[in-house]
Every structure is written in structure tokens, then in C-alpha cells.
Amino acid sequence: MKFKFKPTVLGMAIVVGITGIGAGGAFAAQSTSKLEWTYDVPAALDLDSGLRFGTFAGDNLYLWAVEGRNSSMVQAFDQENGGKDNWIYDFRGDTKQLTSSGYAIQDKDGNSYFVRKKDGDKTYKLEAVDANGKLKWSKDTGSKAIERLQVLDSGDVIASGSIAPTKKTEGHQIFYVFGKEGKLKNTKKIGDADIKNKGAYVKILPDGKVLAMAPKLQLFKSLNDLKKPILEYELPEWNSLDFDVRGGNFSDAVYSLAGGDILLALREEDYSAVEFKEGFQEIDLDIVKQSRSLVLFDAKGKKKWERELWKDAAAVPTANGFVLQKDNKLELYGKDNKLKTSKTFEGDDLWLAKAKTTDEIVLTSKKAGTFKALDPKDLSVKYEIDMKKTAGEKADYSFLYEGDGELYVHTMDWNVNKSISHYSLK
Numbered sequence: 001m002k003f004k005f006k007p008t009v010l011g012m013a014i015v016v017g018i019t020g021i022g023a024g025g026a027f028a029a030q031s032t033s034k035l036e037w038t039y040d041v042p043a044a045l046d047l048d049s050g051l052r053f054g055t056f057a058g059d060n061l062y063l064w065a066v067e068g069r070n071s072s073m074v075q076a077f078d079q080e081n082g083g084k085d086n087w088i089y090d091f092r093g094d095t096k097q098l099t100s101s102g103y104a105i106q107d108k109d110g111n112s113y114f115v116r117k118k119d120g121d122k123t124y125k126l127e128a129v130d131a132n133g134k135l136k137w138s139k140d141t142g143s144k145a146i147e148r149l150q151v152l153d154s155g156d157v158i159a160s161g162s163i164a165p166t167k168k169t170e171g172h173q174i175f176y177v178f179g180k181e182g183k184l185k186n187t188k189k190i191g192d193a194d195i196k197n198k199g200a201y202v203k204i205l206p207d208g209k210v211l212a213m214a215p216k217l218q219l220f221k222s223l224n225d226l227k228k229p230i231l232e233y234e235l236p237e238w239n240s241l242d243f244d245v246r247g248g249n250f251s252d253a254v255y256s257l258a259g260g261d262i263l264l265a266l267r268e269e270d271y272s273a274v275e276f277k278e279g280f281q282e283i284d285l286d287i288v289k290q291s292r293s294l295v296l297f298d299a300k301g302k303k304k305w306e307r308e309l310w311k312d313a314a315a316v317p318t319a320n321g322f323v324l325q326k327d328n329k330l331e332l333y334g335k336d337n338k339l340k341t342s343k344t345f346e347g348d349d350l351w352l353a354k355a356k357t358t359d360e361i362v363l364t365s366k367k368a369g370t371f372k373a374l375d376p377k378d379l380s381v382k383y384e385i386d387m388k389k390t391a392g393e394k395a396d397y398s399f400l401y402e403g404d405g406e407l408y409v410h411t412m413d414w415n416v417n418k419s420i421s422h423y424s425l426k
Contacts (some may be wrong), residue, residue, distance in 0.1 A: 015089045033407075037080075037082050039419060056402050057111075061402075062074055063406060064108070071094070072092040073097060076110075077422075079406070099124075101149045105149060111128050111180060112150070113149060127139075128136070145162040145163055152206055157178040163189075171191070173190050174188070177189045177223070198210050199267045200218070208221075209230075210223055217264070217270050219301075237270075238271065241254070257319060257321070263296055291309070294322065296337065312326075318335060321334040342379075348369075351363070359376045360401070361375075371401070384425075405424055
């Protein structure tokens with residue numbers, strides 16, 4: 001049976017309450033939810049697998065859409081009336097062979113960007129689609145070596161890649177900086193000698209800072225200011241920068257905190273106990289030492305502290321510190337690495353994350369269908385909803401939280417019918 005919200009529900013308030021027991025045994029207050037709209041997802045379209053990559057830009061919500069083997073589509077919903085006002089754009093089209101840097105990305109105005117080579121193209125083209133789903137422009141980058149595409153907070157679009165060394169030239173990484181109208185503003189080549197970091201892999205962070213990773217981890221102010229890093233840290237052996245799968249950007253775990261402090265999440269995978277042999281070898285991961293840690297630097301790049309995390313602990317940053325999760329327990333720490341408060345919540349598969357546009361902490365359970373938005377100052381519950389009580393037991397639920405009570409829910413009932421719904425929580 002296909003579940004649908006009755007039309008009379010639209011515009012009505014629904015009161016829901018879930019237990020959410022915190023420290024001291026206090027029950028969370030009930031939240032009021034208003035269903036703004038629902039969109040029935042076509043059977044062949046997958047919006048769930050890329051839901052956490054959703055982007056809020058302009059007046060729209062943008063999702064990575066997958067249909068069969070085609071993952072080069074973007075699905076957009078108007079945030080106020082997405083059930084009726086929505087569109088999908090397929091960057092692949094009727095192309096037989098497509099090479100791209102991944103999925104489409106958006107700027108703050110809601111323009112979508114995609115870099116690709118189609119069929120017989122020799123170089124990559126950068127394409128822009130406006131907030132109404134119409135192609136704005138297509139520019140030939142002139143490069144055969146595009147590997148990554150990103151949009152900076154400034155609005156600039158950067159396409160980048162690596163050039164292998166030859167007998168006459170050294171290898172380097174190259175960055176093409178485009179304006180939002182497609183004009184090439186700058187081309188920057190970065191080699192090992194430019195940053196005095198042999199073998200470094202260079203990336204641009206959303207705020208424009210340049211991150212270099214090798215034996216030395218470096219952070220520079222911008223592409224145009226690479227003379228002196230604002231942070232330089234010799235990574236311990238077997239350590240590397242962790243990848244953030246819980247924050248808003250899903251990128252390298254480098255976080256800018258209030259006051260200019262910088263928090264890094266590191267991962268250690270120590271293979272020193274492994275006896276390597278020639279040819280194919282199956283490695284027993286039980287003898288590989290694995291650990292994770294957080295390291296804080298002040299605004300001048302001075303290391304303040306390092307904290308080793310529990311095994312399987314989850315961590316997300318806040319503006320003034322960080323939150324750790326171990327099973328059902330959350331701990332809130334300040335920038336001084338001191339515990340501020342801790343709380344315990346109910347649930348078997350609790351997932352810790354961050355809101356997309358605010359500093360709120362998110363705690364969800366896919367199995368139970370519950371969602372909580374927590375205050376990053378004290379872990380108190382600001383908003384919550386129990387989807388199984390609100391919408392039905394026979395469904396799986398995934399959550400995307402913009403912040404300030406604006407929640408988007410992907411529902412799949414009876415493992416067949418799918419929908420995206422927008423709730424406003426009060």
C-alpha cells in the first residue's frame with residue numbers, strides 16, 4: 001500500500017513527542033511539526049543514497065540524483081513548494097561515453113556546475129545551469145587533466161587536476177579559477193618546490209584556504225599567498241588527515257572554529273607489524289593499529305592540544321569546540337578540550353551529524369525513524385520528530401536537516417514507494 005499524506009494535513013500542525021532521555025533522566029519537550037509539502041519520487045530515481053550530500057542554495061534544495069548507472073543528474077526542489085515546483089537536469093543527456101569529476105555542485109545563488117568530457121571531446125568542459133534548471137553557459141577548460149570541481153564561498157569555481165612529471169618537466173597540480181559567468185580569472189600551478197613539501201597533495205577549502213597534505217600538513221591563506229603557511233604540522237608516521245562524513249561539506253576534516261582556531265581530525269593506520277611480501281597479499285587487519293585523534297591549533301598556527309579518540313567514536317565540530325559520540329552517549333567539549341556536559345539518548349543506531357547551515361548538532365536513527373536537533377551549547381533538544389508515529393511504521397526514513405527547524409525526510413514504504421517531504425519544526 002502506498003502511503004500518502006492526506007491533503008488536509010498540509011498547513012496543519014502535528015504534535016509529536018519522543019523520549020530522548022538525557023542526563024538526569026529529563027524528558028525532551030514535545031515539538032510541533034508542520035508538513036509543508038511532499039513529492040512522490042519516481043520508481044527508477046534514487047534520491048536517498050545522495051541525500052546527505054544535499055545542498056541548500058538560493059531558494060532551492062539540490063540533491064544528487066541517480067537513475068540506473070547515470071549519476072550525472074541534479075534534482076532541485078523549491079523549498080517552499082517543492083511538491084509542485086521542482087526540476088531535474090541531466091548533464092549526461094544522450095552521451096554514450098562520459099568522463100567527469102563526479103556530481104554537480106552549487107554556489108550560493110543556486111547555480112549548478114559540472115565538468116565533463118563527452119564522447120570524442122579531447123578536453124574538459126565546464127557547464128553551468130541556473131536556479132531554474134536552464135543551461136547558462138558551457139566553457140572549454142582547455143585541459144585534459146581535470147579531477148576535481150568545487151565552488152568557494154566567494155562564488156569562484158575551481159577546476160583542478162594533476163600533471164605527471166616528464167623527462168623535461170616536474171609534476172605539478174594545476175588550478176583553473178572561473179567566475180560565475182564562466183570567465184577564466186586565474187590559472188595557478190603548484191609544485192613541490194612552491195610550498196617546500198615533497199609529494200604534497202593540494203586542495204582548496206571552501207573558504208579559499210589552501211590545504212597541502214604529505215609528510216607535512218600545511219594550510220595557506222589562499223592560492224595567491226603560498227609563501228608562508230598559517231599552519232604547518234609534521235604528521236606522525238602512519239597518520240593522515242581524516243575525511244569528514246558527518247559535517248556539512250563532506251570533505252577533509254579541517255574545521256575553522258570561532259576566533260580563528262583550527263581543529264583537525266587525524267587517522268592512524270599503522271602497518272609496521274605487517275610482514276610485506278612480493279605479489280598479492282591478504283593483510284590481517286587485526287594486526288594493523290588503527291586510531292583517530294583531534295588536534296587543535298590557535299589562529300597563529302600553534303598546536304594547543306591533541307586528543308586520542310575512543311575506538312569507533314564519532315566526532316563533529318561546533319563553533320566553540322566539538323561533540324563526541326560513543327554508542328548512546330554524547331559529550332560536549334570546549335576549545336580548551338575540557339568536558340562541558342554529557343547526555344545519553346535512546347536508540348540502537350544513532351548517527352551523529354551537523355546541520356547544513358547552522359551550528360546545530362543532529363542525532364538520528366534510521367531504524368527507529370527519529371530525528372533530534374540539539375543545541376551546540378548544552379546538547380539540549382531544540383527540535384525532534386518521530387516519523388513512525390507521524391507517518392507510519394512500515395517505512396524507512398532518512399533525514400537532511402537544513403537548520404533552524406527546517407527538515408527534509410526521505411521515506412520508503414514497503415521498500416517500494418518513495419517520497420521527499422519538507423517539515424517545519426517548532
